[in-house]
Amino acid sequence: MSSLSPKSPDQSEKSKKYDRQLRLWGDHGQAALEYAHVCLINATGLGSEILKSLVLAGVGAFTIVDGEKISDEDVGVNFFLDPDSIGQPRGEITTQLLLELNPDVRGDAIDESLDKLLTNNPDFFNNFSVIVATRLSEKEIITLSKKLWEADIPLIVCQSIGFIGSGRLQVQEHTVVESHPENQNPDLRLDCPFPSLKEYFDQIDLEAMEFKDHAHTPFVVILYKYLEKWKKLHNSSKGPSNFKEKASLRELIKSGIHRDEQGNPLAEENFEEAIRAVNYAISTSEIPQSIKDILNDGSCINLTGKSKPFWIIAKAIKDFVENEGNGYLPLRGTLPDMTADTAKYVAIQQLYRDQAAKDAEIVFRRVQQLLRQLNQPDDTITENEVRQFCKHASSISVIRGSSIADEYTFRNISQKIVTDLESPHNLMVYYVMLRGLDRFYSEYNTYPGVYNDQVEPDIVKMKACISRLISEWGCSSFSKDDFVHEICRYGGAELHSVSAFLGGAVSHEIIKLITKQYKPINNTFIYDAISAETATFTF
Amino acid sequence: MSNSSSSQGHDSSSHRWNHLKKVLERPGPFCHPEFECSPETLNFLMSSCKILVVGAGGLGCELLKNLAMMGFKHIHVIDMDTIDLSNLNRQFLFRQKDIGSSKAEVAAKFINARVPGCNVVPHFCKIQDFDSDFYRQFHIVVCGLDSIIARRWINGMLVSLLSYDDNEELDPSSIIPMIDGGTEGFKGSARVILPGMSACVDCTLDLYPPQVVYPLCTIASTPRLPEHCIEYVKVIQWPKENPFDASIDGDDPTHLNWIFEKASERATQYGILGVTYRLVQGVVKNIIPAVASTNAVVAAACATEVFKMATSCCKPLNNFMIFNDIDGIYTYLYEAEKNENCLACKPSSIPKYLKLTSNEMKLQELIQLLMDSPTFRMKNPGLAVNIEGKNRTLYMSTVPSIEVKTRENLKKKLSELDIHDGTKIMIADATTPNTIEIVLSIPTFMEMSNE
Numbered sequence: 001m002s003s004l005s006p007k008s009p010d011q012s013e014k015s016k017k018y019d020r021q022l023r024l025w026g027d028h029g030q031a032a033l034e035y036a037h038v039c040l041i042n043a044t045g046l047g048s049e050i051l052k053s054l055v056l057a058g059v060g061a062f063t064i065v066d067g068e069k070i071s072d073e074d075v076g077v078n079f080f081l082d083p084d085s086i087g088q089p090r091g092e093i094t095t096q097l098l099l100e101l102n103p104d105v106r107g108d109a110i111d112e113s114l115d116k117l118l119t120n121n122p123d124f125f126n127n128f129s130v131i132v133a134t135r136l137s138e139k140e141i142i143t144l145s146k147k148l149w150e151a152d153i154p155l156i157v158c159q160s161i162g163f164i165g166s167g168r169l170q171v172q173e174h175t176v177v178e179s180h181p182e183n184q185n186p187d188l189r190l191d192c193p194f195p196s197l198k199e200y201f202d203q204i205d206l207e208a209m210e211f212k213d214h215a216h217t218p219f220v221v222i223l224y225k226y227l228e229k230w231k232k233l234h235n236s237s238k239g240p241s242n243f244k245e246k247a248s249l250r251e252l253i254k255s256g257i258h259r260d261e262q263g264n265p266l267a268e269e270n271f272e273e274a275i276r277a278v279n280y281a282i283s284t285s286e287i288p289q290s291i292k293d294i295l296n297d298g299s300c301i302n303l304t305g306k307s308k309p310f311w312i313i314a315k316a317i318k319d320f321v322e323n324e325g326n327g328y329l330p331l332r333g334t335l336p337d338m339t340a341d342t343a344k345y346v347a348i349q350q351l352y353r354d355q356a357a358k359d360a361e362i363v364f365r366r367v368q369q370l371l372r373q374l375n376q377p378d379d380t381i382t383e384n385e386v387r388q389f390c391k392h393a394s395s396i397s398v399i400r401g402s403s404i405a406d407e408y409t410f411r412n413i414s415q416k417i418v419t420d421l422e423s424p425h426n427l428m429v430y431y432v433m434l435r436g437l438d439r440f441y442s443e444y445n446t447y448p449g450v451y452n453d454q455v456e457p458d459i460v461k462m463k464a465c466i467s468r469l470i471s472e473w474g475c476s477s478f479s480k481d482d483f484v485h486e487i488c489r490y491g492g493a494e495l496h497s498v499s500a501f502l503g504g505a506v507s508h509e510i511i512k513l514i515t516k517q518y519k520p521i522n523n524t525f526i527y528d529a530i531s532a533e534t535a536t537f538t539f
Numbered sequence: 540m541s542n543s544s545s546s547q548g549h550d551s552s553s554h555r556w557n558h559l560k561k562v563l564e565r566p567g568p569f570c571h572p573e574f575e576c577s578p579e580t581l582n583f584l585m586s587s588c589k590i591l592v593v594g595a596g597g598l599g600c601e602l603l604k605n606l607a608m609m610g611f612k613h614i615h616v617i618d619m620d621t622i623d624l625s626n627l628n629r630q631f632l633f634r635q636k637d638i639g640s641s642k643a644e645v646a647a648k649f650i651n652a653r654v655p656g657c658n659v660v661p662h663f664c665k666i667q668d669f670d671s672d673f674y675r676q677f678h679i680v681v682c683g684l685d686s687i688i689a690r691r692w693i694n695g696m697l698v699s700l701l702s703y704d705d706n707e708e709l710d711p712s713s714i715i716p717m718i719d720g721g722t723e724g725f726k727g728s729a730r731v732i733l734p735g736m737s738a739c740v741d742c743t744l745d746l747y748p749p750q751v752v753y754p755l756c757t758i759a760s761t762p763r764l765p766e767h768c769i770e771y772v773k774v775i776q777w778p779k780e781n782p783f784d785a786s787i788d789g790d791d792p793t794h795l796n797w798i799f800e801k802a803s804e805r806a807t808q809y810g811i812l813g814v815t816y817r818l819v820q821g822v823v824k825n826i827i828p829a830v831a832s833t834n835a836v837v838a839a840a841c842a843t844e845v846f847k848m849a850t851s852c853c854k855p856l857n858n859f860m861i862f863n864d865i866d867g868i869y870t871y872l873y874e875a876e877k878n879e880n881c882l883a884c885k886p887s888s889i890p891k892y893l894k895l896t897s898n899e900m901k902l903q904e905l906i907q908l909l910m911d912s913p914t915f916r917m918k919n920p921g922l923a924v925n926i927e928g929k930n931r932t933l934y935m936s937t938v939p940s941i942e943v944k945t946r947e948n949l950k951k952k953l954s955e956l957d958i959h960d961g962t963k964i965m966i967a968d969a970t971t972p973n974t975i976e977i978v979l980s981i982p983t984f985m986e987m988s989n990e
Contacts, residue, residue: 011816019625023821023828024724045608053831056628072554079604083555083655101631162562163843163853180865216761337764345763346810455565482568489565493558496608497842500601504835508725508864511832518725519866529843530569532729532856534870 014104018058029515030058034104036514037061039125041114041133041144042068043094045077045494046160049503050132052080054510055098061106062098063128066091067113077494114140118147125153130510132156138408138442145170145404154513157404158506161437161447162490164430165502165527168539169509169520171401173299175310177388178517181395185280187332190224191239192285194331194355200348201225211258211266218340218348219274220281226253226274227282239282249282250275269339285328287321287394294398295321305374309381312374313389314396316366320359330359330390360390399522407539418475420537427526427535429480433487434526436466447492459488498529556581559610563850574851584610585656588849591677592616593666593693595642597829598683598720600632601838603646606681607654609846614650615677617662617669618643623790629831666692667972674715675700679845681718683838685827687740687747688918688970690719691883694732694740695971698884701735707886709735716848716855720841724828727837727862730875731844731855734884738858738875741883744916746875750825765813768805769822772798789824798823836862882914882975890963892980898953898960902933905953909966918969925965926957933964953981 015022022030036059040047043066051062068074068090075081080097081090091109099107110117110124114136117124125131131148133141133155141157148155154171193201201224206214227239230249240246253274257265287295294300295318299311307315320330333356335349364386371380389396420428440448440462448458462484470478505525512520524537563580570576590611592602595618606614620642622633632649633642643661650659662669666689674680674696684690694717702713717732719740732739757763758771777787777798788794799819806814820826840860847853861871877884882891895905902922909917921935933956934948935941948956958964960981965974 013624015817016624018628019817019820020826020829021628021831023817023826024830049835052631053835056631056831058628073557076555077558077608079608079653082653100634102627103635182865340763341761342763342809342811345761349763350810449561449565452565486567486569489561489567491561491565493561495558495562495843497605497839497846500605500839501836501843504832504839505864505868507835508830508832509868518864521867525868530853532840532843532860532870532872534868536867 014058021057025511025515025517029517032515033511034058034060036129037063037127038510038514039063039065039128039131041065041131042135043078043080043090043109044074044134044160044499045079045496046158046165046499046503047132047134048078048080048094048098049500050134050158050507050510051094051098052101053504053507055101055105055107057507057511058102058104059514061108062095063107064091064095064109065112065114065117066094066109067111067116077496077499079496114144118143122147126151128153130154130156130513132158132506132510134158134160138438141438142405142408145408149403149405155404156506156509158502159434159437160494160499160502161434162487162493162495163498163529164434164487164490165498165529166430166434167502167506167509167521167525168404168407169401169513169523169525170404171399171513171520171523174399174401174513174516174520175308176397176399176512176516176519177310177392179392179395179397179519180517184395185284186334186336187284187394188220188223188281188335189285189328189331190220190227190281191283192326192328193224196355197348197351200351206256214258215266215268215270216339216341216344217270218338218345219270219277220335220338220348221344222253222256222271222274223277223281226256240278241283246278250278253278273338287327287329291329291394291396294396297398303370303374305376307374307376309385310389310396310398312370312376312381313363313367313386316363316370316386317390317393319366320363324362325359329393330363331356332391332394333357333359334391356390357387360387363390397519399520401523402539416537416539417473421478421480427528427533428537429483430526430528431524431537432466432469432478432480433483435469436462436484437487439465439469447490449488449491451491455488455491459485462488495529498527501529502527556610562852569853571847571851571854574853580850580852581610584849585612587613588679589613589615589677590845590849591674591680592683593680593689594618594683594685595630595632595646595661596620596626596683596685597629597722597831597834598838598841599642600630600646601834602681602683602720602842603632603650603659605839605842606845607650607657607659609842611845611849612657614657615660615662616643616647617664617666618646619663619665629829629834631831666696671696671700671972677715679716679718679848681720681841681845683720683841685721690740690747691970692972693717694734695883695973697732697734698739699973701886703886703888707888718841718844718848720837722829722833722837725830725833725863725865727833728860729837729840729844729856729862730859731848732858735886736877738877739881739884742878742881743875745913749916762805762809762811765802765806765811765815765818766822768802768809768811768814769798769819771805772801773823776801787823789820795819795823833862833864836864880914882977883971887973887976890978891976893977894980895953896982898958898979898981900953901949902951902953902956903949906934906949909968916970917966921967923965923967924956924958925963930965935967937967937969953979 018030038054038059040051043064070081070086070088070090075083080094085093089111091111095107095109152172156167156169158167204221206225230252240249257268257271259265294314300314300318303315333353335352364383367381367386371378417428420426448462449455509520512518521536522538524539527534559581564576564578566576590606592599595616621639622637622642624638626633632646637645641663643663647659647661651657682690682693697715697717700713702710714733720729753767753770758767762768782797799816803814844856847855857874859873859875863869906920909915909920919936922933924931932945934945962979963976965976967974
């Protein structure tokens with residue numbers, strides 16, 4: 001996966017310790033993680049669960065901002081506190097106990113509330129890789145969101161209350177080269193073979209082959225040959241596109257299977273593979289719409305001196321597609337395993353590999369040209385980076401986020417909420433509840449239902465908060481009294497296992513942001529532990 | 540622990556558990572219909588509810604923490620493994636100094652120290668070391684295992700504890716719920732099993748894909764992938780050359796080194812790229828990638844279900860959740876269905892049949908069938924028959940002395956072993972603690988010609 005993966009048996013202690021995760025995000029992903037510094041605001045149960053999975057994975061450093069002193073309740077929900085520490089600064093003790101998990105990680109705590117810190121040291125947050133916050137007030141969320149949106153630092157705001165959890169990611173732009181898609185179709189170019197591949201295919205004569213050879217010819221050859229035959233038969237320049245046409249290609253391939261003296265088809269696994277591959281391995285060379293969108297994005301077309309490497313390489317690929325690539329992306333250069341003898345398989349594999357290297361080289365030259373035009377240093381982008389980018393060109397991804405402050409202050413999000421709320425079983429209702437909770441906290445400086453005798457009166461107040469929110473959004477009515485009751489009965493309680501679920505999920509989102517691998521959520525995640533359901537909404 | 544009852548009394552009345560009290564002592568619109576909110580529920584968790592955690596690895600560590608933090612105080616944990624350096628990226632109750640120690644013991648000690656009042660009892664042994672009397676003492680069993688065989692064994696154990704009355708009605712008090720978690724990389728699942736009531740592990744065997752096996756002919760004569768070269772060294776070259784006069788130890792660097800070198804040579808010879816030391820390790824040890832975050836998510840989902848089940852505060856998951864956070868965060872719920880012909884959970888009073896095409900089949904072939912068949916997927920079946928009231932062992936691989944005595948039966952046809960249509964065979968296997976009785980259904984020549 002990575003060019004840095006150790007080839008020598010002398011494995012370091014570190015690569016042994018992180019072995020199980022290096023197999024997922026590679027040594028380069030690990031290096032990015034070790035370089036990162038994450039800030040947690042408020043060491044709640046949820047906050048420490050988020051950091052826990054980052055510390056174990058070997059994040060470079062973390063800082064906890066927390067002005068609270070440890071209470072009895074804190075010890076009941078945050079595993080990284082102990083009963084002896086009641087009354088001491090919550091961030092400090094959590095830091096100490098988290099650091100025990102991994103000596104590679106540095107950590108410190110600021111014993112100050114977010115409010116004070118923002119006043120006393122407004123630039124405090126500017127040097128972190130990611131900021132993650134739990135249990136913020138509406139006002140704190142808006143202030144922090146504005147600040148970090150401007151500073152272009154990702155922020156995740158999380159909440160865990162009773163059986164409900166949420167996470168909201170704010171990031172201006174997040175680009176991913178290695179999205180690690182599952183079930184990706186192979187890039188075989190059978191509908192548009194590059195010259196060396198076509199030459200190879202053309203010199204093969206399936207009909208002249210002895211059985212052993214025939215049964216050991218890779219399915220790409222078979223598929224190509226019968227595709228060409230099919231095109232001739234159907235007088236068509238492109239291959240089969242609908243179900244009927246694909247079925248007729250399958251029949252055609254079937255007819256090529258060798259038979260015994262009685263006319264029964266012999267077992268040719270490679271032909272079976274070719275028949276199965278009709279579904280996914282032909283006419284897949286076209287550029288996916290999502291990639292076209294990226295290549296036509298303003299950031300790609302209009303490069304500036306400040307353009308990030310992602311966009312410069314994307315522009316070079318766009319230029320490649322429009323010139324040398326004849327409308328196609330650079331070749332991925334990998335061949336899936338298939339029934340074949342070694343020599344034939346390795347020969348074809350080499351053709352794909354060589355062509356991919358050629359394509360990447362052209363893109364790299366274009367990148368260097370662009371860097372010069374943009375007055376950026378030549379070494380801004382390495383050849384290896386370009387190679388990786390070309391390899392993953394059909395699965396790159398760009399997320400353009402939105403600001404939480406906008407979501408909280410502008411009211412034009414209503415239509416989405418209204419539509420979602422109309423469907424009977426939609427977790428959007430909990431989004432409204434959590435926003436209502438923020439509003440309640442801002443007005444009363446406490447959560448609804450903290451004391452037993454306040455549950456009933458607080459339900460009334462909470463309903464009023466939600467009504468006001470709803471009318472601010474321009475929605476008319478909202479009758480979800482059961483949900484209001486449920487949220488109020490929690491009385492601000494945090495359940496450890498709910499926080500642990502959310503903490504694990506959020507920590508992986510942070511790892512995605514740091515490593516720039518795998519696609520993060522866009523942008524709001526809701527977890528309902530009552531039904532064990534989750535949902536993602538985009539604001 | 541002498542004053543444990545008084546400290547518990549104090550504990551459940553302190554502010555520490557206020558979070559739990561709110562959801563357990565207040566009524567709510569989404570509670571389970573049978574939920575009765577009262578301080579008694581938390582008292583039950585703290586004083587009498589007994590949970591068994593099977594496995595103290597990635598999921599097990601998380602489960603122990605979650606259960607202790609959700610108010611459970613009487614927890615047992617079983618794990619036969621010791622701590623390895625490569626565990627430390629996720630098994631957060633272990634430190635560098637603990638390497639080589641028992642996972643169960645270190646985990647229990649850590650939880651008991653961090654969460655005063657919690658009593659985790661460790662068992663540094665195999666699950667098979669305990670009998671039904673041990674398993675019967677628990678209210679709920681929660682599994683964090685990486686082995687399908689072990690899951691099936693626990694499942695079989697809990698099924699064997701079920702009791703039925705004279706009308707074949709299941710006695711609900713004999714049901715011990717099983718909550719099962721599993722992870723692989725960024726994917727995971729959590730499920731709730733009510734043995735005898737809902738789909739059990741064996742009802743849904745197809746959900747656990749068998750390990751990838753490369754065909755021997757590919758490995759031997761047409762290798763294409765670096766994995767093929769490594770497998771060749773592992774299954775063909777090692778036994779032949781026997782370089783260290785020992786079987787392969789995936790944790791011995793000299794062994795791995797040898798395999799790495801030989802696999803690299805073979806790859807070069809065939810023009811195959813990509814044999815790395817890491818890949819060699821992965822193939823030889825069948826390593827499944829693992830991260831802290833997925834374990835945290837799946838174990839938390841399992842612990843929430845244990846909490847729901849023990850308190851009746853909400854309806855439990857019905858009955859399967861899939862999690863995947865490769866692209867965003869994705870979960871999917873569905874109800875796995877009970878298989879009416881499940882070998883494990885079909886009541887033992889109802890006979891189970893296995894259809895064979897003829898009794899000209901060799902015993903060896905029958906055993907292979909039991910291993911390969913998607914409904915059996917057995918590991919090392921030992922077979923016996925009862926003919927004319929006498930038990931006779933046909934074959935058993937697990938006891939060397941019996942293996943030697945019964946080996947020659949393998950090549951015999953079933954007919955030669957006096958096995959016919961309707962013969963009842965008894966099967967013992969690593970996948971179950973119970974002996975499975977199967978009636979063979981072999982069409983006679985007459986029946987076949989009638990078809």
